Amino acid sequence: MYDYPLYRPPSESNSIIIQATIGCSHNKCSFCNMYKSKKFTIRSVKDIKNDMNYFRKTYESVEKIFLADGDALIIQVEELKEILTYIKNLFPECSRVTLYGSPKSILLKTPQELSDLKALGLSMIYMGVESGDDEVLNEINKGANSKELIKAAKKVKDSNILLSVTIIAGIGGKENSKSHAIRTGEIINSMSPDYLGVLTLMVEEGTILYNKILNKEFELLNDKEILNEIKLLIEHIHVNEPVIFRCNHASNYISLRGSLPIDKEKLLKQINYYQYTNKFKKEEERRL
Numbered sequence: 001m002y003d004y005p006l007y008r009p010p011s012e013s014n015s016i017i018i019q020a021t022i023g024c025s026h027n028k029c030s031f032c033n034m035y036k037s038k039k040f041t042i043r044s045v046k047d048i049k050n051d052m053n054y055f056r057k058t059y060e061s062v063e064k065i066f067l068a069d070g071d072a073l074i075i076q077v078e079e080l081k082e083i084l085t086y087i088k089n090l091f092p093e094c095s096r097v098t099l100y101g102s103p104k105s106i107l108l109k110t111p112q113e114l115s116d117l118k119a120l121g122l123s124m125i126y127m128g129v130e131s132g133d134d135e136v137l138n139e140i141n142k143g144a145n146s147k148e149l150i151k152a153a154k155k156v157k158d159s160n161i162l163l164s165v166t167i168i169a170g171i172g173g174k175e176n177s178k179s180h181a182i183r184t185g186e187i188i189n190s191m192s193p194d195y196l197g198v199l200t201l202m203v204e205e206g207t208i209l210y211n212k213i214l215n216k217e218f219e220l221l222n223d224k225e226i227l228n229e230i231k232l233l234i235e236h237i238h239v240n241e242p243v244i245f246r247c248n249h250a251s252n253y254i255s256l257r258g259s260l261p262i263d264k265e266k267l268l269k270q271i272n273y274y275q276y277t278n279k280f281k282k283e284e285e286r287r288l
């Protein structure tokens with residue numbers, strides 16, 4: 001049924017995955033090779049409905065659905081409405097529908113369209129922010145600057161759809177580590193997402209970034225420097241509304257969970273403990 005490789009956020013491990021698109025509409029980020037083998041395509045609503053019918057026959061109860069691949073929000077709003085309505089009717093027990101949305105696809109939707117999608121059951125949008133530093137965003141070919149990212153986040157929040165963002169520790173390299181941490185803290189303050197996930201850069205062979213490293217144009221941070229960067233990031237997060245903070249992905253050297261702002265000091269103390277005791281994952285353990 002699936003066009004592999006297939007990706008989903010870690011928190012969607014118990015969700016039914018339905019491929020509404022194949023690949024990523026942007027597909028140009030310098031560090032990413034997730035969808036390099038795929039030509040971006042929006043699947044027909046008929047095919048998407050056929051997949052849903054299959055899952056209806058297979059599973060007695062479907063609680064959560066994730067619409068893959070990279071940027072399902074780019075689908076025309078009328079088609080998205082048809083897909084969400086079909087989900088509502090076919091899986092009345094489903095309490096959550098989520099998808100990845102690029103800043104561009106969010107900005108292409110009007111506030112009313114996002115509110116309509118929310119009313120039809122779209123619960124949460126995952127948006128990759130990666131960094132709040134414009135120089136870094138430009139370097140990695142993110143396709144959006146910090147102002148656009150903030151505008152996109154605000155649009156999602158205003159529509160009452162939950163917003164989950166991810167950022168990448170180490171993505172600025174040694175040269176931009178400090179400004180990346182500070183600017184990323186600041187962009188989180190402006191966005192006030194519901195969820196913030198911190199990943200740590202893992203470089204895949206064949207990416208633009210991989211070649212930059214080979215050419216000595218980009219210097220990777222070591223484990224201790226990554227911890228310092230995450231600490232600096234947390235120090236610069238000053239949010240008023242709760243942000244669920246997660247730094248427990250397989251790519252991370254350490255595992256942190258909490259809610260900002262109330263757990264800020266606890267999280268910083270935990271990082272200090274990891275640094276003091278040297279008890280963090282070894283490089284080879286990061287992919288396990």
Ligand code: SF4
Pocket residue numbers: 024025026027028029032033034035070102128
């Ligand atoms: S937008 Fe996401 S999936 Fe697409 S290339 Fe960038 S990181 Fe990869």
